[in-house]
Amino acid sequence: MGEKQILMIPGPTNIPPRVLQILGEPAVGHRTPGFSKVVKDVTEGLQRVYQTKNDLFILTSSGTGAMEAAVANFVNAGDKVLVMENGNFGERWVKLTTRYGANVEVISGPWGEQANPQALRERIEKDVHKEIKAVYVTHNETSTGVRNDIKALRDAMGDHPAIFIVDAISGMAVSPLPVDEWKLDVVVSGSQKAFMLPPGLAFISVSPKAWAVCEQVTTPSFYFNLKAARKSYEKFTTPYTPAASLILGLQESLKIIEEEGLENIYRRHDFYKKVVRTAVKALGLELLTNDEAASSAVTAIKKSANLDVQQLTKIMRDKHNVVIAGGQGKLKGEIFRIGHLGYVDVNDIIVTIAALERTLKELGWEFTLGQGVATVQELLVEGER
Amino acid sequence: MGEKQILMIPGPTNIPPRVLQILGEPAVGHRTPGFSKVVKDVTEGLQRVYQTKNDLFILTSSGTGAMEAAVANFVNAGDKVLVMENGNFGERWVKLTTRYGANVEVISGPWGEQANPQALRERIEKDVHKEIKAVYVTHNETSTGVRNDIKALRDAMGDHPAIFIVDAISGMAVSPLPVDEWKLDVVVSGSQKAFMLPPGLAFISVSPKAWAVCEQVTTPSFYFNLKAARKSYEKFTTPYTPAASLILGLQESLKIIEEEGLENIYRRHDFYKKVVRTAVKALGLELLTNDEAASSAVTAIKKSANLDVQQLTKIMRDKHNVVIAGGQGKLKGEIFRIGHLGYVDVNDIIVTIAALERTLKELGWEFTLGQGVATVQELLVEGER
Numbered sequence: 001m002g003e004k005q006i007l008m009i010p011g012p013t014n015i016p017p018r019v020l021q022i023l024g025e026p027a028v029g030h031r032t033p034g035f036s037k038v039v040k041d042v043t044e045g046l047q048r049v050y051q052t053k054n055d056l057f058i059l060t061s062s063g064t065g066a067m068e069a070a071v072a073n074f075v076n077a078g079d080k081v082l083v084m085e086n087g088n089f090g091e092r093w094v095k096l097t098t099r100y101g102a103n104v105e106v107i108s109g110p111w112g113e114q115a116n117p118q119a120l121r122e123r124i125e126k127d128v129h130k131e132i133k134a135v136y137v138t139h140n141e142t143s144t145g146v147r148n149d150i151k152a153l154r155d156a157m158g159d160h161p162a163i164f165i166v167d168a169i170s171g172m173a174v175s176p177l178p179v180d181e182w183k184l185d186v187v188v189s190g191s192q193k194a195f196m197l198p199p200g201l202a203f204i205s206v207s208p209k210a211w212a213v214c215e216q217v218t219t220p221s222f223y224f225n226l227k228a229a230r231k232s233y234e235k236f237t238t239p240y241t242p243a244a245s246l247i248l249g250l251q252e253s254l255k256i257i258e259e260e261g262l263e264n265i266y267r268r269h270d271f272y273k274k275v276v277r278t279a280v281k282a283l284g285l286e287l288l289t290n291d292e293a294a295s296s297a298v299t300a301i302k303k304s305a306n307l308d309v310q311q312l313t314k315i316m317r318d319k320h321n322v323v324i325a326g327g328q329g330k331l332k333g334e335i336f337r338i339g340h341l342g343y344v345d346v347n348d349i350i351v352t353i354a355a356l357e358r359t360l361k362e363l364g365w366e367f368t369l370g371q372g373v374a375t376v377q378e379l380l381v382e383g384e385r
Numbered sequence: 386m387g388e389k390q391i392l393m394i395p396g397p398t399n400i401p402p403r404v405l406q407i408l409g410e411p412a413v414g415h416r417t418p419g420f421s422k423v424v425k426d427v428t429e430g431l432q433r434v435y436q437t438k439n440d441l442f443i444l445t446s447s448g449t450g451a452m453e454a455a456v457a458n459f460v461n462a463g464d465k466v467l468v469m470e471n472g473n474f475g476e477r478w479v480k481l482t483t484r485y486g487a488n489v490e491v492i493s494g495p496w497g498e499q500a501n502p503q504a505l506r507e508r509i510e511k512d513v514h515k516e517i518k519a520v521y522v523t524h525n526e527t528s529t530g531v532r533n534d535i536k537a538l539r540d541a542m543g544d545h546p547a548i549f550i551v552d553a554i555s556g557m558a559v560s561p562l563p564v565d566e567w568k569l570d571v572v573v574s575g576s577q578k579a580f581m582l583p584p585g586l587a588f589i590s591v592s593p594k595a596w597a598v599c600e601q602v603t604t605p606s607f608y609f610n611l612k613a614a615r616k617s618y619e620k621f622t623t624p625y626t627p628a629a630s631l632i633l634g635l636q637e638s639l640k641i642i643e644e645e646g647l648e649n650i651y652r653r654h655d656f657y658k659k660v661v662r663t664a665v666k667a668l669g670l671e672l673l674t675n676d677e678a679a680s681s682a683v684t685a686i687k688k689s690a691n692l693d694v695q696q697l698t699k700i701m702r703d704k705h706n707v708v709i710a711g712g713q714g715k716l717k718g719e720i721f722r723i724g725h726l727g728y729v730d731v732n733d734i735i736v737t738i739a740a741l742e743r744t745l746k747e748l749g750w751e752f753t754l755g756q757g758v759a760t761v762q763e764l765l766v767e768g769e770r
Contacts, residue, residue, distance in 0.1 A: 005413070012412045012629060023630065024409020027397045027583060028390070029708040060585055061446050064625040065608045072605075100605045192626060198412060200445055200585045200628035220457075220485045223450045223609070240449040241577060243585035243628065244397060245408065323414040 005317075008352045009325040010142045010170050010298035012192040012199050013342035016256055019196060019249045030244045036236040038251055043236070045254035046203055049172065049262065050187060052179035056205040057229040058250075060243040063169035063190035066202035067096055069224035070136075070165050070186050073214050077101030079133040082123065082162070084115040084153065088143035088329035089167055093136040100219060105132075111331060112288040112300070115148045121156035132162045133213070140171030143328040145300035145337060146293050147175055154182050163210045169193060169202075173257060174269045174297045174341050185210040191246060194265070194297070196253045196343045200243045269296035272340040272349060275379050279353045280338075282375040283360060284367045288335055297341035300327075302334070304365075309336045312359055319362075320355035350376055390702075393737045394710040395527045395555050395683035397577040397584050398727030401641055404581060404634045415629045421621040423636055428621070430639035431588055434557065434647065435572060437564035441590045442614040443635075445628040448554035448575030451587035452481055454609035455521075455550050455571045458599050462486030464518040467508065467547070469500040469538065473528030473714040474552055478521040485604060490517075496716060497673040497685070500533045506541035517547045518598070525556030528713040530685035530722060531678050532560055539567050548595045554578055554587075558642060559654045559682045559726050570595040576631060579650070579682070581638045581728045585628045654681035657725040657734060660764050664738045665723075667760040668745060668752045673720055682726035685712075687719070689750070694721045697744055705740035735761055 007014050015023075028035060039058070047056050059066050071093075075081060081102045083093045086109035097104045107119050115137060124132070135157060140147050154164055163185040168177055172187075173194035179187050184207070191201035206214070206226060214226060222228075228239040257265065273296040277287055280301050288300035303309045309326050313336055316322045327335040338352060353372040361369060392399050400408075413420060424443070432441050444451050456478075460466060466487045468478045471494035482489045492504050500522065509517070520542060525532050539549055548570040553562055557572075558579035564572050569592070576586035591599070591611060599611060607613075613624040642650065658681040662672055665686050673685035688694045694711050698721055701707045712720040723737060738757040746754060 005411070007412055007414055009414055009416075012415065012626065015412045020409045020411065024405045026390070026405065027392055027400045027577075029392055029394055029702075030397065030584070031394075031710070032702065032708065061450065061608060062626040062628070065446065065450075068608045071607075096607050099607050190626075192412075198628060198630035199415070199626045200631060220604075222456075222481050222484050223446060223453045241397065241447040241575075241584040243447070243583060243631075245583035246585060246628075317414075317417065323417065325416070 005321045005323060006348055006351060007323050008338050008340065008348065009323055010337060010339035010341065013196055013339065014344065015198065016196055016253065016343050018256065019252045022252050023198070023245055023249045025248070028244055028248070030242055031237065035244065038247060039238070040236040042247060042250050042254060045258070049254070049257060050179045050205050051181065052205050054179060054205045054207045055230060055233070056203060057226060057233060058238065058242065058247065059202045059204065059224065060200065060240070061202050062192070062199050063188060063202050064092065065224060066188040066190065066204045067092060067167060069204055069221070069226060070188050071096045071100050072219050072221035072224055073226045074134055074163060074165070074186065074210060074217060075100050075102050076217050076219055078103055080105065080131045081134045081136060082107065082132050083136045084120060084138070084148070085109070086113060086115050086144065086146065086148070087111050087138065087141035089138050089141055091329060093138070093167065097136065111144045112146065114146055114293045115153060117149060117152035117156040120153055124157055124160050127160065130161055132160070134163045134165055136165045137167070139166050139168040139177055140174065140295050140297050142170040142298055143331060144288060145295045145298045146289050147171065147295040150177060150184070151182050154184065163213055170297050170341065173262070173265060176266055179205055191250065194342045195250065196256065197246055197249050200246045201250060269341060271383065272296065272344065273299065275349055275376055276338055276340055278379060279372040279375045283357065283372045298337050298339045300335045300337050303336070307363060307365060309333055312336055312363060315359045315362060316355055320358060322352050322355040324352070346380060390706045390708060391733055391736065392708050393723050393725065393733065394708055395722060395724035395726065398579070398581055398724065399729065400583065401581055401638065401728050403641065404637045407637050408583070408630055408634045410633070413629055413633065415627055416622065420629065423632060424623070425621040427632060427635050427639060430643070434639070434642060435564045435590050436566065437590050439564060439590045439592045440615060440618070441588060442611060442618065443623065443627065443632065444587045444589065444609065445585065445625070446587050447577070447584050448573060448587050449477065450609060451573040451575065451589045452477060452552060454589055454606070454611060455573050456481045456485050457604050457606035457609055458611045459519055459548060459550070459571065459595060459602060460485050460487045461602050461604055463488055465490065465516045466519045466521065467492065467517050468521045469505060469523070470494070471498060471500050471529065471531065471533070472496050472523065472526035474526055475523050476714060478523070478552065482521065496529050497531060499531055499678045500538060502534060502537035502541040505538055509542055509545050512545065515546055517545070519548045519550055521550045522552070524551050524553040524562055525559065525680050525682050527555040527683055528716060529673060530680045530683045531674050532556065532680040535562060535569070536567050539569065548598055555682050555726065558647070558650060561651055564590055576635065579727045580635065581641065582631055582634050585631045586635060654726060656768065657681065657729065658684065660734055660761055661723055661725055663764060664757040664760045668742065668757045683722050683724045685720045685722050688721070692748060692750060694718055697721055697748060700744045700747060701740055705743060707737050707740040709737070731765060
């Protein structure tokens with residue numbers, strides 16, 4: 001029997017068979033009327049997921065490429081920008097804006113807690129000369145399993161003219177993020193998360209306010225230049241050869257998303273969060289975040305006493321065919337993470353908790369075997385009532 | 386019956402079923418020892434195709450992304466660079482280097498002829514103060530169906546210290562390009578050409594001489610930063626999430642390339658060039674390039690008298706299920722192009738010429754029906770002798 005591995009990492013996620021089937025179909029030309037129809041269709045589908053009427057573009061890159069687009073197109077060297085940083089991906093905004101010569105001010109918060117809207121509000125109020133040009137935030141901080149409160153952060157900006165830029169790579173189509181209602185100027189996401197595709201596509205929306213800033217920017221960019229993308233999109237094509245097979249796969253995965261409906265998707269992910277957290281606690285392990293701050297896409301679990309995280313993830317993968325993730329950045333070796341976003345069902349979660357139990361047993365962790373799965377079962381039965 | 390379309394454009398190319406099968410397989414984690422083995426394996430396979438011991442990196446982007454990497458990593462604003470331009474993709478080097486603030490000098494040549502090594506030699510000899518930092522050239526100019534003489538161009542540089550940068554996107558694994566033997570410093574290619582994959586991956590090799598230049602460069606780059614790639618490659622991983630499914634497909638397509646052998650691949654493409662050119666001439670059409678300059682990847686055919694190129698490509702596609710390409714840039718409307726690179730066999734060429742004959746008949750072009758295919762048949766029978 002071949003390997004039957006399940007991915008319980010915070011992306012790349014498992015891919016639905018309906019999408020896989022399309023990814024295995026013969027190549028198509030990307031400069032044809034038929035393919036332009038596909039680009040139009042998926043762009044409109046993405047706008048519905050984003051809940052936006054803003055322009056939206058598909059880039060052939062992973063999410064970081066779209067993050068670079070969200071810097072290179074909107075920041076001139078010397079511009080004052082603010083980054084809300086409470087994890088590895090907040091740090092990526094810091095690195096990117098710094099690399100592009102911005103005058104970067106960082107509001108750092110503890111890894112494992114939410115970014116602080118009050119701190120942002122105070123800084124914004126102090127900016128009487130409106131020197132801040134852009135504020136960079138992270139929707140779902142994949143590295144810590146924290147969902148930041150984007151609405152509160154945006155509200156803290158009030159009517160300050162700075163543009164508000166969101167990394168929603170692992171949070172889009174997991175937790176609500178109504179782009180227009182919340183007035184989010186630039187929002188980045190990626191194919192390999194809740195869009196249930198392989199990595200290789202990234203998406204970016206641009207508000208009229210952000211376009212006005214973009215017009216003033218002279219920072220060099222070519223592959224990720226959004227003005228070039230906008231020009232090509234007039235004919236629903238892309239300036240450079242797109243990852244055509246992934247775009248066809250996206251068309252199918254967007255259908256799957258529409259069939260389930262965004263509200264149901266949010267609810268399902270919230271339920272997974274509850275189930276995983278409850279089960280992990282039942283095994284005597286400690287969570288990195290509190291319930292309020294916790295992400296519905298990924299759960300971070302603290303390394304306890306004598307548990308070796310690297311060993312744990314290795315046994316899970318090699319012996320039990322369940323791939324989970326370790327820590328990133330300064331949490332490397334300190335936590336492990338279970339992803340539960342995208343094409344994940346309750347059976348995947350049962351298998352994961354069961355594998356975690358057997359792994360913990362092997363590592364000498366003390367608990368009642370079966371306790372984690374039993375907790376999941378109880379929540380499932382309760383959920384059916 | 387579903388559509389059974391063949392792609393006879395100069396990329397994306399048709400994909401072998403063995404590769405398609407892998408592209409339709411479930412997702413894998415990209416931060417695992419197993420995936421690092423794959424990255425190591427495909428990198429070594431690419432180095433064999435490139436015939437190089439230089440560092441080589443896989444980027445998740447289309448070829449233009451790697452072209453941007455070949456500019457952003459090696460050029461400071463104000464640097465003097467030389468571009469040999471004789472087509473749309475030579476122009477892309479001009480646009481990219483200009484965008485990055487280089488002091489760009491262009492040696493332009495007629496579209497449809499080879500870049501002129503003598504012109505380069507003269508310019509290099511005049512550069513007594515060694516002000517030129519980099520020379521950008523195109524191996525196979527996809528827009529005109531011209532294969533430039535890279536060896537002669539490189540030889541024209543002599544021991545001038547400028548680095549020599551080659552866009553080999555549509556030429557790699559079609560015509561010889563021994564990177565080390567010819568001393569090519571930076572060489573860019575892409576997955577959707579002779580590597581027989583969907584678009585989404587690009588490859589770039591970097592010589593020690595190019596690394597020495599890179600160390601001096603302060604131009605901002607992040608997603609395409611090659612120093613970051615080099616650091617991650619120490620563990621055969623990538624700095625950002627790679628298009629993992631395409632990399633697994635690449636492993637299979639490299640196997641297919643090794644099974645056939647580079648010399649056989651070059652010979653096969655040369656034969657296709659001969660067959661297509663001979664057949665097209667037999668139909669009374671005129672070629673854009675002479676035999677010497679002509680590419681083995683794509684053949685450009687002049688629009689004759691009352692032929693409408695757009696109409697012609699449309700009929701080929703919609704009625705006969707054969708996708709060919711029109712012209713690009715200033716040759717738009719002036720030529721049409723038949724791609725014959727990658728996963729193409731003689732039967733595909735017979736079908737294409739047959740479809741072209743029926744299309745020409747419909748458009749009122751005067752010739753003897755069957756003459757094109759008969760010419761192909763003669764060359765095939767001759768080839769078997």
